[in-house]
């Protein structure tokens with residue numbers, strides 16, 4: 764028996780230091796490191812999950828947010844099924860830069876219709892006491908710029924991290940042209956019992 768699993772590419776974009784690598788590490792390995800080095804270029808990790816009855820292999824691409832690494836990260840935007848626009852609630856400039864990140868992604872990913880593309884917005888570090896960005900202004904930005912889902916996350920205490928990535932999958936599965944996105948990959952269920960007559964096929 765084989766089960767169909769879809770391969771989805773999700774990319775994390777946002778200013779350096781907002782917590783993109785920490786969010787990916789928390790989601791994939793359930794770990795948090797308070798002294799992470801800045802990402803240079805891009806890294807990716809895979810995670811299998813089931814969302815609303817769909818088995819999905821999520822390929823999570825983490826990118827370097829620092830401006831000096833732009834040329835290293837932009838070649839990897841193409842082929843993304845969802846973009847997680849990430850800022851830190853303790854860094855107002857990272858919130859103001861969301862528009863630039865959306866434009867940079869749309870340009871280099873060569874997105875046909877940016878207004879219809881699956882963006883999800885993450886306001887990270889909500890565990891900190893000193894917020895510079897309120898939930899209301901972040902929700903207003905998401906409403907006014909495409910009606911994007913918004914999640915207040917903390918990679919440090921795991922608040923909303925799984926929910927945000929699962930929403931990214933739902934956004935893609937529900938998008939009308941999902942057929943182009945989903946690359947069905949046959950997986951064989953190794954637990955299956957050998958046939959009684961011993962034949963292999």
Ligand SMILES: Nc1nc2c(ncn2[C@@H]2O[C@H](COP(=O)(O)OP(=O)(O)OP(=O)(O)O)[C@@H](O)[C@H]2O)c(=O)[nH]1
Nearest residue numbers: 779780781782783784785797802828888917918919
């Ligand atoms: N309090 C708190 N700190 C966080 C959180 N997420 C990340 N950090 C810290 O913020 C710093 C930057 O986190 P990174 O995950 O490296 O940020 P990044 O977005 O990957 O940065 P670049 O790789 O430069 O783009 C690290 O010291 C993290 O420990 C969070 O949710 N809460």
Ligand SMILES: [Mg+2]
Nearest residue numbers: 783784801802
């Ligand atoms: Mg990083």
